[in-house]
Amino acid sequence: MINELYDVIHRRRDVRGQFTGAPIPDDVLERMLSAAHAAPSVGLSQPWDFVVVRDRELREQFYGHVQEERKVFASTLDPEAAERFARIKIDGVLESTLSVVVTYDAERGGTAVLGRHAIADAGLYSVCLAIQNLWLAATAEGLGVGWVSFYREPFLADLLGIPAGVRPVAWLCLGPVTHLETVPDLERHDWRRRRPLSDAVHTDRWTGGRTGA
Numbered sequence: 482m483i484n485e486l487y488d489v490i491h492r493r494r495d496v497r498g499q500f501t502g503a504p505i506p507d508d509v510l511e512r513m514l515s516a517a518h519a520a521p522s523v524g525l526s527q528p529w530d531f532v533v534v535r536d537r538e539l540r541e542q543f544y545g546h547v548q549e550e551r552k553v554f555a556s557t558l559d560p561e562a563a564e565r566f567a568r569i570k571i572d573g574v575l576e577s578t579l580s581v582v583v584t585y586d587a588e589r590g591g592t593a594v595l596g597r598h599a600i601a602d603a604g605l606y607s608v609c610l611a612i613q614n615l616w617l618a619a620t621a622e623g624l625g626v627g628w629v630s631f632y633r634e635p636f637l638a639d640l641l642g643i644p645a646g647v648r649p650v651a652w653l654c655l656g657p658v659t660h661l662e663t664v665p666d667l668e669r670h671d672w673r674r675r676r677p678l679s680d681a682v683h684t685d686r687w688t689g690g691r692t693g694a
């Protein structure tokens with residue numbers, strides 16, 4: 482059991498290019514959303530909502546926006562980095578079976594959210610834990626997830642009719658995949674490498690300055 486959990490954690494991958502578009506059974510989708518909804522949250526605020534996006538037209542509109550934002554980012558890069566970036570696929574919006582947009586409502590839980598008075602971001606952290614639960618559950622179900630963040634929040638809020646004040650936190654492409662890569666795409670494309678654990682662990686006090694710009 483414990484080995485299975487670690488196996489899922491280490492097998493999980495961000496997927497862009499391996500979606501098959503095959504259907505997701507309703508009970509599987511329900512289990513994954515239920516895993517997301519079981520996440521811990523500050524003050525038990527459960528500040529997330531999940532918008533399941535199946536509509537082709539909405540996904541095409543979002544995809545068009547992502548392509549524009551891709552150009553915006555590319556324009557900030559030096560020529561050598563821009564060339565490497567050009568080879569990297571950054572989304573599977575059209576190829577995946579469906580998408581789940583996860584949102585954050587800071588007003589959920591009222592004005593006195595227990596544990597959030599000093600750290601406003603604790604609400605957002607909670608949403609990210611729900612996302613990670615969904616990601617791991619999908620991996621355990623043999624499915625892939627791809628997090629897309631190449632968008633402007635107002636565009637996505639408007640596209641999906643998300644109420645004012647509720648923030649879209651993630652567009653997650655979801656569905657069956659041919660396989661999960663063993664190495665992250667960004668590493669395979671020589672964009673960036675994973676840090677060794679030993680660089681990330683400090684004992685008692687921070688050692689070694691700041692690393693890994």
Ligand SMILES: Cc1cc2nc3c(=O)[nH]c(=O)nc-3n(C[C@H](O)[C@H](O)[C@H](O)COP(=O)(O)O)c2cc1C
Pocket residue numbers: 493494495496497570571572628629630631664665666667
């Ligand atoms: C907050 C967040 C936003 C991300 N946005 C994107 C994105 O827009 N496009 C993309 O291709 N990958 C995106 N990713 C995936 C990361 O690139 C990926 O997690 C990282 O390279 C490590 O690879 P792995 O998840 O396969 O281990 C995002 C991941 C996170 C956590």
